[in-house]
Amino acid sequence: MEKKRSGRRGSVTLTDVAQAAGVSQITVSRILRDKGPVAEETRQRVLAAVRRTGYVPNRLAGGLASSGSRLVGVIIPSLSNIVFPEVLRGVHAALDGTGFEAVVAVSDYGMAHEERLVSSLLAWQLEAIVVTGLRHTKLARTMLERCNARIAEVMEIDSAPIDVAVGLSHRRAGFDMGRYLVELGYRRFGYVGHDWDADYRARLRYDGLMLALDEAGLTLLDEERFDGPSSTQVGREMLRKLLARTRGLDVVVFSNDDMATGGMFHCMGAGIRLKQDLAIFGFNGLDIGQALPMPLSTVRSNRFLIGKLAVEKLLEQRERPKLPTVIDTGYEIVVGATA
């Protein structure tokens, strides 16, 4: 029964607990995992020994032996843009109580960076991985396809996923918002946006918007695009520049709510009456926009839900199905008071 002393770093192992309880390792292991039949009496004795020794399982060893890490990888482009922490919230909500843990990495909107992260994370023998978007480097895609993990590509469903896609069609959302604004009677459109190469989903919405304008026989009169991440400050400044250059705009569409909120602040400061003088429209439906003195008109995406559904779907079944799944979490136009 006796085999060896405890780990060199003084850590308590299964063997130690087994000795303390006068049983074999495997019995302790079984009890700790609720597997196989165990006599209640043994069970109590072992549990007591576990407590007495302060045993902490070693999940590296457990994972190695069972080839199942109970680890979910998550790669998001940013933590500055509030939408991604919200996706993470959803991920953690779905993970809570499952015994799975999240390994989180941030790509800074870089595809090459993402590739490196995919490679590092997969080394953890992930059972599932959540990545942002459907565009990846060729190598990243290959690694994802080849690995044994379930894969969710989240935020967008504008093209085909490897395994599961959870999100919304940004192109359609852009189109619908355009059509909505046209229906409201707006004709003189402006656009304020941020970095496209990084956040290409903003570009998809823009493309959708253009389609809607085109359909109505309209064109964008002017646009201002910042070459960097979105923020309230940037939205404010870009709107100022846009309005300084082009007069007579009806409505300005912003790449997202952060930018639009900045736009609203500019108007408030400059004495421009929202909606009457200039309509403003955002994207995301953030809380902040709805708490403003005049609630922002926008399109609500469902970030929390995206994260939550993605993980729920992935944990549902360990094997990757033959056919990919697309989960459309949709979007709704939030009427607001600014358009």
Place this chain on the structure above:
Amino acid sequence: MEKKRSGRRGSVTLTDVAQAAGVSQITVSRILRDKGPVAEETRQRVLAAVRRTGYVPNRLAGGLASSGSRLVGVIIPSLSNIVFPEVLRGVHAALDGTGFEAVVAVSDYGMAHEERLVSSLLAWQLEAIVVTGLRHTKLARTMLERCNARIAEVMEIDSAPIDVAVGLSHRRAGFDMGRYLVELGYRRFGYVGHDWDADYRARLRYDGLMLALDEAGLTLLDEERFDGPSSTQVGREMLRKLLARTRGLDVVVFSNDDMATGGMFHCMGAGIRLKQDLAIFGFNGLDIGQALPMPLSTVRSNRFLIGKLAVEKLLEQRERPKLPTVIDTGYEIVVGATA
């Protein structure tokens, strides 16, 4: 040289690569880890074999064998409160390029929940762990003290840490803000806050504020406290209630910037002139507050820095030093335009 076939799940192992390159496992291992001397010729051959086979290392096995997981645990109370994603940003900034990965968990401001998370995360043989705050359940504390990981307790330095504390003194911050407002001539103070039991650091700031008022021979005239998390909406509503009940307030101190921003929105909507009719003061120095038409007067904490310094300090040295370290990231009063 030949030993066994590849892993049952079809995954490529070191052995496979070794065979493909005609060397032993350990040689491949050494090359992949840049350890020990290797002939450049062998190196190239092995690297080619790695690429050819699509080898992905198994970090569970690697960690087990070397008793070093290269994993950092992070437990934060919330992802909804923007300050914690900012801490996470700092954590990831410090982790980037180190080969360490972050396992992130969210406690929802629950100490019992935190205890469970500590226990789960430690099973990963963490080399370091970042937890929020200095208050934990007794068991959580014991587990942290006993484990082999370096420990950073972040956000506050109002009491003694186990290993490293990185943050600011919330009590002093509260005191300083109170004194500052008194110096500005404010006398009739109100307070709007959120859940204390959960976010006890807000309470520390409140206590500091009370001390400053007391020192000036003043008292708080009225306060409104929401029994739940902070948000812009809640700040707005609570200020409305407070003002409906108590007239003649000079200044209202909010538990944080989210709440204060909501307060500003209430004023904007209700025709109350900021600073002239009522001064408003926040805490955190969030971007949003500074992008408002009138920048919010507040105290800036340095969340990104907290996360970054914490991880940098932890990775500096693997062994826990005899004496705890306290890193004060400080705070600054942001003058703004609302007080």
Place this chain on the structure above:
DNA sequence: CTGTTAGCGCCTTCAA
């Protein structure tokens, strides 16, 4: 410069 040997701590499989 490269290889051999012996685990890391746990779980799977099979036997009792």
Place this chain on the structure above:
DNA sequence: TTGAAGGCGCTAACAG
């Protein structure tokens, strides 16, 4: 209901 043997994939320590 319990146990023994063997191995998961990798690396430390020592040879050569």
